[in-house]
Amino acid sequence: MGSKRQARDADIDAPKVMRQFWLTWSQETSHSRMCFEHLGSAVWKHASTSFRHISMPGYLSYGSISIEQGENMIDQLARNSAASDGGHPEGGFAALVPELSVTDLDRSLAFWCDLLGFQVAYSRKEAGFAYLQRGAIQIMLCRANGEWETAELQVPFGRGINFQMQVDSLDPLVESLTRAGWKLYRPVEEKRYRAGENWSICREFLVQDPDGYLLRFAADE
Template sequence: MFVRNPVVPELITTTLQSSLDFWVDQLGFTIAYQRPEEGFAYLDLHGAQIMLEQYDPEAGQWLTAPLELPFGRGINLQIDVVAVAPILQRLAMLGWPLFRDVEDAWYRADDIETGQRQFLVQDPDGYLVRLVERLGERPCKQA
């Protein structure tokens, strides 16, 4: 049985197929299910889930303002992956630009630091996606 997460963002896309090419072929998501006649797809990557819906001005979609590229201003979607290297290789093969290059970052969480190897890329509609490979935890460094 497919388990849906309690929070799943739904992104409006200009062209569903272009978005599927990015999210599935480049980032490695699978299509859990889709309704092509409605321009809709529900995607999953090891429990990270996202919905894509193609823009249709006649469909009565829940839009709070007119859509202007890049979509999703002010948000980035952090997605945990097993390893960032294979995704980076696929993006490089296609010449897909990175928004921010890969880096190892350590973030304080109380008395520990959690590490992640991360990079940022924009999907075809400009949504900012941060792919994260977990590096573990370490004690906080004393200042």
């Protein structure tokens, strides 16, 4: 019984099933809002095992949502369950991992991986997503899709924030960026920061990524 269930689930494209159900429902009802409970009961039992793993109860919570919101949820569920390569980051997931919306994932990967030395732990290429790691540093890149934007994105992205990343040495990074002709936002400087009764002393520089996010690399050297 179990093997038959697994084979049947494997043949089901859960996002496609959910989208078709949603479109059918929205065409047949005159209401602009519906109870997502109906969508859950109709599709949950048909979702594949891997798809069902993606915190589905959170998406299928009771309450009314608009058709547009429902379609957006289905789009994100499809992106979350897209084919993936790689695996969990070495050492496990960090407690805090920023996710940056980018305009061109390939261009961003060339910068982050080729110039800054990050590696792709795993990715979902069709969804435009990559999880990067460089030692203990972890960061996510995702092609902008409207899911996380609280306002219109304008270059430079990430205004008002900078991401400080601790590395063993600044020299290899600066040399790599210089060879590529990538301009630093702020050159290498020695910085002293008061930390209680002590001082934290480091060398650091700042550089912007292709979308303008401000990155601060620091080293105790």
